[in-house]
Amino acid sequence: MKFSDLLHLSISNLKRRKLRTFLTVLGVLIGTASIVVMVSLGIGQSELQMELISSSQSLTTISIYSNSMYGISSDGSQSSEEKQLTDETITEFTRLPHVTGASPMLRYGVIAKQGAYENTYMTLVGVSREYLENIPLAEGSLPEPGDTRLQLIYGNEIIRDFNNAKTGAGYWTTGEEPDVDLVNRPVFIIFDRDKYYQSQSSGQQDSSGDGSGDVTPVTPPKKYIIPTAGIVDGSSGSYQYSYSVYCDVEALKTQLKTIFRKNPIPGQPTNKKGKPYSYFIYDQAEVYVDDMDHVKEVQDLITGMGYQANSNIEWVESSQKQMQTQQAVLGGIGAVSLFVAAIGIANTMMMSIYERTKEIGVMKVLGCDMGNIRDMFLLESGFIGLLGGVAGILLSYGISKVINVLYVKQQMEQAMMAGYSFTGGDISRIPLWLTGLAMVFAVLVGMLAGFFPAKRAMKLSPLAAIRNE
Amino acid sequence: MTGSPAEKKRMIEVRDLYKIYRVGDNKVYALNGVSFDIYKGEFVAVVGTSGSGKSTLLNLMAGLEPPTKGSILVAGKRIDQMSEEKLVAFRRNNVGFIFQSYNLLNTMNGLENVAMPLMFRGVPKARREQAAMKYMKLMNVQDQAKHMPNQMSGGQQQRIGIARAMVVEPKIIFADEPTGNLDSHTTMDVLRLMQKLVHEQKQTIVMVTHDNQLASYADKQIRIVDGKIVSIEYSDRGREIEGDALEEETRISMGDRTEKTEDGGTADETKD
Numbered sequence: 069m070k071f072s073d074l075l076h077l078s079i080s081n082l083k084r085r086k087l088r089t090f091l092t093v094l095g096v097l098i099g100t101a102s103i104v105v106m107v108s109l110g111i112g113q114s115e116l117q118m119e120l121i122s123s124s125q126s127l128t129t130i131s132i133y134s135n136s137m138y139g140i141s142s143d144g145s146q147s148s149e150e151k152q153l154t155d156e157t158i159t160e161f162t163r164l165p166h167v168t169g170a171s172p173m174l175r176y177g178v179i180a181k182q183g184a185y186e187n188t189y190m191t192l193v194g195v196s197r198e199y200l201e202n203i204p205l206a207e208g209s210l211p212e213p214g215d216t217r218l219q220l221i222y223g224n225e226i227i228r229d230f231n232n233a234k235t236g237a238g239y240w241t242t243g244e245e246p247d248v249d250l251v252n253r254p255v256f257i258i259f260d261r262d263k264y265y266q267s268q269s270s271g272q273q274d275s276s277g278d279g280s281g282d283v284t285p286v287t288p289p290k291k292y293i294i295p296t297a298g299i300v301d302g303s304s305g306s307y308q309y310s311y312s313v314y315c316d317v318e319a320l321k322t323q324l325k326t327i328f329r330k331n332p333i334p335g336q337p338t339n340k341k342g343k344p345y346s347y348f349i350y351d352q353a354e355v356y357v358d359d360m361d362h363v364k365e366v367q368d369l370i371t372g373m374g375y376q377a378n379s380n381i382e383w384v385e386s387s388q389k390q391m392q393t394q395q396a397v398l399g400g401i402g403a404v405s406l407f408v409a410a411i412g413i414a415n416t417m418m419m420s421i422y423e424r425t426k427e428i429g430v431m432k433v434l435g436c437d438m439g440n441i442r443d444m445f446l447l448e449s450g451f452i453g454l455l456g457g458v459a460g461i462l463l464s465y466g467i468s469k470v471i472n473v474l475y476v477k478q479q480m481e482q483a484m485m486a487g488y489s490f491t492g493g494d495i496s497r498i499p500l501w502l503t504g505l506a507m508v509f510a511v512l513v514g515m516l517a518g519f520f521p522a523k524r525a526m527k528l529s530p531l532a533a534i535r536n537e
Numbered sequence: 538m539t540g541s542p543a544e545k546k547r548m549i550e551v552r553d554l555y556k557i558y559r560v561g562d563n564k565v566y567a568l569n570g571v572s573f574d575i576y577k578g579e580f581v582a583v584v585g586t587s588g589s590g591k592s593t594l595l596n597l598m599a600g601l602e603p604p605t606k607g608s609i610l611v612a613g614k615r616i617d618q619m620s621e622e623k624l625v626a627f628r629r630n631n632v633g634f635i636f637q638s639y640n641l642l643n644t645m646n647g648l649e650n651v652a653m654p655l656m657f658r659g660v661p662k663a664r665r666e667q668a669a670m671k672y673m674k675l676m677n678v679q680d681q682a683k684h685m686p687n688q689m690s691g692g693q694q695q696r697i698g699i700a701r702a703m704v705v706e707p708k709i710i711f712a713d714e715p716t717g718n719l720d721s722h723t724t725m726d727v728l729r730l731m732q733k734l735v736h737e738q739k740q741t742i743v744m745v746t747h748d749n750q751l752a753s754y755a756d757k758q759i760r761i762v763d764g765k766i767v768s769i770e771y772s773d774r775g776r777e778i779e780g781d782a783l784e785e786e787t788r789i790s791m792g793d794r795t796e797k798t799e800d801g802g803t804a805d806e807t808k809d
Contacts, residue, residue: 073656080644251640430640433601434701436657438622530601533640534592534713 071438078447092416099406106402110395112497114212128357133376145221151374166362171196180403185230195316208298213288218319224302225310260289348506410517418522429533438526445522453514457507468496549575554607567593569764580735582755585746590764595745600624612708633702635712639694641686648682651700672700692723712744
């Protein structure tokens with residue numbers, strides 16, 4: 069028997085009992101729609117979370133720390149062969165497979181002053197040009213590539229760290245933004261913090277009259293006016309760059325060298341004799357990987373080289389695993405209704421077979437192959453599945469749209485109340501693979517439900533055709 | 538046309554056939570040692586009262602149920618040992634079947650019903666409907682091609698049924714009380730058609746009936762009582778249906794028939 073004839077027979081049988089077919093299809097429709105919507109919610113939620121993570125922190129970035137921070141290796145003993153993060157190692161990192169770039173992070177604590185206000189804990193972070201280019205700017209622009217002068221990019225929240233030098237009052241105690249303008253008025257930077265404090269305390273010691281006499285008054289260190297290149301744009305809701313001050317690492321190094329000359333630079337480790345190294349040692353570096361899938365691999369490589377490497381990937385993986393469980397639970401809830409629909413299909417097919425016992429008998433007497441009879445019923449139930457699947461997916465798209473509109477509206481209202489701009493996306497997402505999978509699944513469920521009825525039809529006795537009612 | 542049976546090809550060979558049903562602890566011998574032959578081109582009537590085993594015999598010959606004991610050869614093939622799958626295929630290729638209650642499929646029109654057995658063989662739609670139309674013309678029901686079975690009279694439905702049996706050009710046609718649901722006038726009509734098939738198309742037909750009078754139109758009558766053959770009678774060429782008994786309408790259809798026979802003749806040649 070030709071497949072087209074088989075298909076034609078099946079469809080005309082379905083048409084014969086329109087209401088019953090419709091009701092059975094309705095069951096599959098609801099089952100499919102509930103699975104698709106449930107899974108789409110799961111997907112939406114996990115994708116939203118991923119977007120949140122990647123917007124606040126790059127998922128392809130690995131942070132690297134030297135195992136020998138503060139000159140002490142992880143096992144607590146002083147090691148002469150400690151792994152240091154130097155320019156050399158940074159270049160080494162860039163040669164690793166899948167690595168697109170690397171940036172050192174040279175942190176240096178300074179004191180910033182403007183008018184009556186000062187920030188005694190301001191940290192300058194010297195990074196590569198590439199890193200700077202990734203920082204979103206609200207004002208100003210990056211220094212020209214050839215410009216070797218030190219220029220600073222301030223985090224948008226840094227103003228709040230300025231306190232009144234005399235009263236000690238600041239934003240965190242008074243709630244008022246300090247009167248500091250980082251762009252239009254000069255900011256004085258003191259690089260030699262130790263000397264600054266020494267000069268202040270030596271003045272006091274003199275007045276108390278210590279008597280030792282050999283304390284020579286320390287001259288206060290030089291203040292530098294460092295131009296401001298720009299202010300970080302914090303409107304995205306991400307605070308990643310908000311509390312630091314960024315600058316080009318080479319410019320920072322040059323500046324520090326000119327200030328301290330042969331003297332040890334604070335924060336930089338010294339060798340056993342207490343002499344500074346001739347090169348800079350970074351306490352942190354960042355490595356950029358081309359794809360999220362390679363992060364783990366690169367991270368393991370770097371750990372193998374003797375460094376401490378951290379990335380978001382472990383956290384992302386564990387949260388993804390959690391999301392998958394959640395998705396499975398949601399899908400399971402939807403699957404229950406599809407299971408009920410499958411029972412409905414089986415029931416419909418059984419009834420149909422009882423009604424058509426004689427017809428099937430006639431077909432068998434006239435030489436219709438048993439396999440063909442089975443296939444005919446399988447096609448019928450598969451067709452019910454297909455119709456229900458298609459209609460269910462259409463319905464899911466509708467429901468998904470409604471959910472998203474309501475969700476976005478609610479989130480917007482919440483965001484307005486909290487006073488930040490809404491950046492989230494849809495909560496219900498139906499990717500193409502879900503559509504395809506749902507369709508295949510619906511047809512499969514239909515055929516599976518129709519399998520035993522179809523087998524039963526195949527085995528019906530042809531004598532049914534002979535019996536006269 | 539009908540020579541002596543010995544010269545002809547044996548179409549069905551039944552030997553020592555038993556069919557025993559168990560009803561509780563009792564054994565019921567539906568067929569109790571039956572042997573006979575049916576030859577090509579014969580119109581055979583199996584006659585018996587209700588419960589005589591005649592229907593069981595037909596079912597066994599058509600391979601609808603297996604015998605308890607004995608052998609059945611149809612068209613040179615042992616069908617008593619065949620699996621159900623093979624029996625279906627055997628029927629598809631060798632057997633036509635006419636039912637008492639016509640058994641047309643209500644979802645299909647006349648033409649599709651006739652063409653259905655060819656569909657089971659996988660013949661393309663255009664070709665099978667062409668063949669179906671040919672036999673519908675032969676049965677003089679070509680005007681019912683687009684009608685659904687519930688729009689037809691009993692006689693028309695049975696003619697469609699016969700056309701459906703013929704369309705596969707079977708080696709043998711089984712007919713189970715083919716006129717059981719028809720009035721006497723239509724009965725004659727249908728019987729005449731069957732005679733025509735045998736005599737003009739060289740068809741072999743085995744008909745089951747409880748009516749002695751109907752059986753007398755066959756070439757050969759196998760009489761069954763309580764599962765045993767009591768007599769096998771030959772009439773050289775069945776009984777002719779008397780012209781007087783026919784009404785005007787029937788005569789017209791007879792006229793039609795002669796025309797159609799010519800059609801059938803040419804069709805026969807293309808067939809072979």
